[in-house]
Amino acid sequence: MPKRYKKGTLIACLLLFLSFYIGTIYYHENKPLPKGVSYEGDVHYLQENQVQFLYDLTYKKGTETKHxxxxxxxxxxxxxxxxxxxxxxxxxxxxxxxxxxxxxxxxxxxxxxxxxxxxxxxxxxxxxxxxxxxxxxxxxxxxxxxxxxxxxxxxxxxxxxxxxxxxxxxxxxxxxxxxxxxxxxxxxxxxxxxxxxxxxxxxxxxxxxxxxxxxxxxxxxxxxxxxxxxxxxxxxxxxxxxxxxxxxxxxxxxxxxxxxxxxLAGGYVLPKYKGKSEAGDIAVQLLTEGKVANKVIQSLKETKKDDQIWMAMFYLAERDVIEELLAASERGVKINLIFDPNENAFGSKKSGLPNRPVAQELNEKSKGKIQIRWYNTGQEQYHPKLLYIKKPDNVTIIGGSTNFTQRNMDDYNLETDIKIEAKTDSRLAKEMDEYFSRQWNNKDGEFTLDLEKYQNPLTTMQRIVYLVQKLLYFTTY
CATH class of the missing domain: 3.30.870.10 (Endonuclease Chain A)
Incomplete structure (x- = not known):
C-alpha cells in the first residue's frame, strides 16, 4: 500500500477515535440525571424538640486526646x-x-x-x-x-x-x-x-x-x-x-x-412513611446533589453587612462558593472558617490540597477580612460539612455529606444535606453558636490553630498539582 494511503488511513482512524472520544466526554458530562437524583424536598415546619444537632469532636487537652x-x-x-x-x-x-x-x-x-x-x-x-x-x-x-x-x-x-x-x-x-x-x-x-x-x-x-x-x-x-x-x-x-x-x-x-x-442498585422498592405533619417554628428541607449547591450559593448571596458566616469544612474548592465568600466579605459580612488542614488520611500524609491554596486565596483577596483557622488534627480528620449563617432575626444551617467541591456539588456524586432555618434565639441557634465558639476560641481544649500554622508558601509542585486538578478534575475532592 502506498505511503500516502497508509497515512490517510491512520489520520482517518485517529479522527474517528477523537470523534468517539469527544462525543463520549460530552454526553457523559451532560446526559440526563437518573430519575430522582438532584432532589429538593418540600419545606416542612417542625417543633424544636423534633430537631437535634449532633456532633463528634476529637481534640487535644494537655497531654490527652479527647473524644x-x-x-x-x-x-x-x-x-x-x-x-x-x-x-x-x-x-x-x-x-x-x-x-x-x-x-x-x-x-x-x-x-x-x-x-x-x-x-x-x-x-x-x-x-x-x-x-x-x-x-x-x-x-x-x-x-x-x-x-x-x-x-x-x-x-x-x-x-x-x-x-x-x-x-x-x-x-x-x-x-x-x-x-x-x-x-x-x-x-x-x-x-x-x-x-x-x-x-x-x-x-x-x-x-x-x-x-x-x-x-x-x-x-x-x-x-x-x-x-x-x-x-x-x-x-x-x-x-x-x-x-x-x-x-x-x-x-x-x-x-x-x-x-x-x-x-441505581436494581430498583428495590423502599418502604413508605405514613406519619403526620405537625406545625412548628423550624423550617427544614431535604436537599441532594446539585440542589445543595443551589441553596448554599443562594444563602451566601442573601447575606448582608454585619451578618455572620461560619463554616466547618473538610474540603472547600467549589469556585462559586469561594467567589460568594469573597463577595460577602466585600459587603461587610463577618466570615469565620474552620478547615481541615488536609494533612492526614488514615495514617498517611496528604498534600494539603485543596484547603491550603484556597485558604491562602481567601486570606489574600479579602485582605485578611475572612478569618480562617485550622482544626488541630492528629491522625483523624476534621470531617464536618457545615454552613451556619447568622442574621439578626434568623439563622440558616446547611449540613450533611456534601463537601463544598465541584465533585460533591455538581451532580457527580450522590449526596444528602439538610437545610434548616430557625430563629436566632432558638435552642438550635444557641447550640450552633456554642459549637463554633468553643472550637474558635479553644474553650476547654486545643481545637484550632492560627492560619499561619499551615500557610507556608506553597511549593511549586503543590501549585502545579492544584492547577492541573482544577483544570482536568483529576482529583478525589
Missing part, C-alpha cells in the same frame, strides 16, 4: 426504637485500615446492632444502601454485608455509572475500552485504600479512577431521619463530624431521595 461522640450513639438508638423499617445509606462501611493502627470496631458494631434488631423484630424491613468502594469495586466480598444478608437484611450496592462523569478525560477511555470486562475476579494487586483490605483486580483499579461515589450518610426509620457527615468505617471512627436527627414528614422526603439510590 466526644454523639452521632453513632444516636444511630444505634434510632435502630433500637424503630418498629416498621430502617433504611441506611452509607458511603464507607468496612473495617479496612493500615496495619499498626487501632480503631473502634464501628462497622461490626453497626452490623451486630442491625442483626439483633432483625432477630428481635423479624417483621421489620431493614435495607442498607452503600457504595461499591466497600467491595473495592467488585474485587472481593464484604464480610459485614454477607452477615447482614444471611439474616434477611437487604444490601444494595449502587451503580454510579449512570451518573455524570466527574473525571471526563479518563472516564471516556474507561467507558470506551475497559468497562465491558467488569471488575469481579480474584484480586492480585495490593489494595491502595488500606493494606488490611483484600487485594484488588486491575479492572477494579480502572473503575476506581473514575472517582465517583454514592457519598451519602443517612438513616431513615419510621420514627427518625438522620443526615450525617460520618461513616460507619473503623478508620473514620475518631473523625470530627456533624449530624442532624429529625422527626416528622422529612422522613418521607428522605425515602423518596433514597429510592433514587435504590434504583
Amino acid at each position: 466526644e461522640q454523639e452521632i453513632f450513639e444516636a444511630v444505634f438508638q434510632a435502630i433500637k426504637d424503630a418498629e416498621k423499617f430502617i433504611v441506611l445509606d452509607f458511603f464507607l462501611f468496612n473495617d479496612y485500615y493500615n496495619r499498626g493502627l487501632h480503631f473502634p470496631q464501628l462497622s461490626s458494631t453497626l452490623t451486630k446492632t442491625l442483626i439483633e434488631k432483625k432477630k428481635s423484630n423479624p417483621n421489620i424491613e431493614i435495607v442498607l444502601i452503600t457504595d461499591e468502594i466497600n467491595t473495592s469495586y467488585g474485587s472481593h466480598k464484604n464480610e459485614e454485608f454477607e452477615k447482614l444478608e444471611e439474616h434477611g437484611i437487604k444490601v444494595l450496592l449502587t451503580d454510579v455509572d449512570p451518573l455524570r462523569d466527574s473525571n471526563p478525560l479518563y472516564s471516556a477511555i474507561w467507558r470506551m475500552f475497559f468497562q465491558w470486562f467488569g471488575q469481579e475476579g480474584k484480586g492480585t494487586l495490593p489494595n491502595v485504600m488500606a493494606d488490611k483490605a483484600p487485594d484488588m483486580t486491575l479492572r477494579s483499579y480502572l473503575k476506581l479512577l473514575n472517582v465517583k461515589a454514592n457519598h451519602r450518610k443517612t438513616v431513615a426509620t419510621d420514627k427518625k431521619a438522620l443526615i450525617l457527615s460520618g461513616n460507619p468505617h473503623d478508620a473514620s471512627a475518631y473523625h470530627s463530624n456533624i449530624g442532624f436527627e429529625l422527626e416528622g414528614p422529612i422522613i418521607e422526603d428522605m425515602l423518596k431521595s433514597e429510592q433514587a439510590a435504590a434504583n
Whole structure:
C-alpha cells in the first residue's frame, strides 16, 4: 500500500477515535440525571424538640486526646426504637485500615446492632444502601454485608455509572475500552485504600479512577431521619463530624431521595412513611446533589453587612462558593472558617490540597477580612460539612455529606444535606453558636490553630498539582 494511503488511513482512524472520544466526554458530562437524583424536598415546619444537632469532636487537652461522640450513639438508638423499617445509606462501611493502627470496631458494631434488631423484630424491613468502594469495586466480598444478608437484611450496592462523569478525560477511555470486562475476579494487586483490605483486580483499579461515589450518610426509620457527615468505617471512627436527627414528614422526603439510590442498585422498592405533619417554628428541607449547591450559593448571596458566616469544612474548592465568600466579605459580612488542614488520611500524609491554596486565596483577596483557622488534627480528620449563617432575626444551617467541591456539588456524586432555618434565639441557634465558639476560641481544649500554622508558601509542585486538578478534575475532592 502506498505511503500516502497508509497515512490517510491512520489520520482517518485517529479522527474517528477523537470523534468517539469527544462525543463520549460530552454526553457523559451532560446526559440526563437518573430519575430522582438532584432532589429538593418540600419545606416542612417542625417543633424544636423534633430537631437535634449532633456532633463528634476529637481534640487535644494537655497531654490527652479527647473524644466526644454523639452521632453513632444516636444511630444505634434510632435502630433500637424503630418498629416498621430502617433504611441506611452509607458511603464507607468496612473495617479496612493500615496495619499498626487501632480503631473502634464501628462497622461490626453497626452490623451486630442491625442483626439483633432483625432477630428481635423479624417483621421489620431493614435495607442498607452503600457504595461499591466497600467491595473495592467488585474485587472481593464484604464480610459485614454477607452477615447482614444471611439474616434477611437487604444490601444494595449502587451503580454510579449512570451518573455524570466527574473525571471526563479518563472516564471516556474507561467507558470506551475497559468497562465491558467488569471488575469481579480474584484480586492480585495490593489494595491502595488500606493494606488490611483484600487485594484488588486491575479492572477494579480502572473503575476506581473514575472517582465517583454514592457519598451519602443517612438513616431513615419510621420514627427518625438522620443526615450525617460520618461513616460507619473503623478508620473514620475518631473523625470530627456533624449530624442532624429529625422527626416528622422529612422522613418521607428522605425515602423518596433514597429510592433514587435504590434504583441505581436494581430498583428495590423502599418502604413508605405514613406519619403526620405537625406545625412548628423550624423550617427544614431535604436537599441532594446539585440542589445543595443551589441553596448554599443562594444563602451566601442573601447575606448582608454585619451578618455572620461560619463554616466547618473538610474540603472547600467549589469556585462559586469561594467567589460568594469573597463577595460577602466585600459587603461587610463577618466570615469565620474552620478547615481541615488536609494533612492526614488514615495514617498517611496528604498534600494539603485543596484547603491550603484556597485558604491562602481567601486570606489574600479579602485582605485578611475572612478569618480562617485550622482544626488541630492528629491522625483523624476534621470531617464536618457545615454552613451556619447568622442574621439578626434568623439563622440558616446547611449540613450533611456534601463537601463544598465541584465533585460533591455538581451532580457527580450522590449526596444528602439538610437545610434548616430557625430563629436566632432558638435552642438550635444557641447550640450552633456554642459549637463554633468553643472550637474558635479553644474553650476547654486545643481545637484550632492560627492560619499561619499551615500557610507556608506553597511549593511549586503543590501549585502545579492544584492547577492541573482544577483544570482536568483529576482529583478525589
